[in-house]
Amino acid sequence: MKFLVITCCCIAIQILGTAAEGTDYYVGHWTTGVNFTQWSQGRVFHAGDILIFTVSASDTILRVPKSVYDDCNWDLRFPKIFPHPGNTTWNETVVPWVGENYYVSSVQDNCNAGKKFMVSVESPPVYTPTEYTVGDDRGWAPGVDYSQWTANKNFYFGDSFRFLFNASQHSVVEVWEPGYQLCNESYFVPVLGLASRQSDGRTLLKVVPPLGMRYYTSANGNDCQSGLKMELEIKPQYEAFAPSPSPEEAFSPTGGVAGQETSAGYRSMTSLGSGAAIVVLLLLAIV
CATH class of the missing domain: 2.60.40.420 (Cupredoxins -  blue copper proteins)
Incomplete structure (x- = not known):
């Protein structure tokens, strides 16, 4: 029995899947008396991570430039991240960008009292x-x-x-x-x-x-x-890289640590791109 090897050139469109793993950080209540800067310092955040806060309409979170973050001086140019009618509380998310992200309380006096934090987000690793x-x-x-x-x-x-x-x-x-x-x-x-x-x-x-x-x-x-x-x-x-951090601590409304309020949920997000690649089709036929 002989085998005929036939090769032919063709253009194949490859669908290139890239994935990044994201972590949900349940930070806790957005309230006074909590050092959110201390919470964010020393933690490594990656693209795809999200921060989940319990907020109220009376005091939400502003994303601001560093200059505003430093002196807590702003006007109405910076919209609230969580616009919501009423005075009830609810859970909302912050999705930081790659780079340095600055957040402050929407109440200026609270910002001056230290109710603000910075998050530095690293680019996703490349395999x-x-x-x-x-x-x-x-x-x-x-x-x-x-x-x-x-x-x-x-x-x-x-x-x-x-x-x-x-x-x-x-x-x-x-x-x-x-x-x-x-x-x-x-x-x-x-x-x-x-x-x-x-x-x-x-x-x-x-x-x-x-x-x-x-x-x-x-x-x-x-x-x-x-x-x-x-x-x-x-x-x-994404499985080639180290796993995401272990569950993080959350802060209670009184400023203490409330680990029961926190768990870290891992999410896998896949993006698709296309690229052309020249391949050779190797056909093995029994003759």
Whole structure:
């Protein structure tokens, strides 16, 4: 049985998913007698974090420039962040921007008394993709334990995988999960990647898998049954970074610490962009 390797160039539009993890900080009551500056100092905030306060219409929060923050002197140019009819209290959120954010009480006397705080927000971290050579020096060949090779490795969206193999003896195909264990050829599908011939005669196929579980094997002979196969889990990029802070402390209406009022909720937000990439479709057909 022979295998015909056909390559053709095409343009693929990739949907690039980037994700950032945000934390909900339940700060507590927006009231006098609480040192909000002390609360915010020493904490690291990231893009996507939000601050949740219990406020009232009689005293809400203003976002102001630093000069106004320093001397508590302003006019009506700065709208209240939480316009709300009536004198009841309610929970509202502050969404800081990247950079330094300055907030003061809408009551000038309270601002002069220290009811204000500054939050510095860092830009979200940027993930740098990693390039892996499958099987390291041994490449893509029988006799390599690829479950051991993937063990203790974390793979993220954007990472690339270099398959080095003898194209006259082996191949690379993707397998739908139901056929992975049984090596059922009806579940084999073509692989998208960039193929090139190396100086040692082997073929190099570079693959950038999408998110989720991915399964690879060889369609030649009994390669799959002999163990020439590999499964990968491709995770979102935000999971590559350290987890968000542990739950924060909140302040009670009297200015004390009220940890019962606080919990930190973690949110995952995904943004989508598109980019064009030239890929080579490697088709393996039995002839």
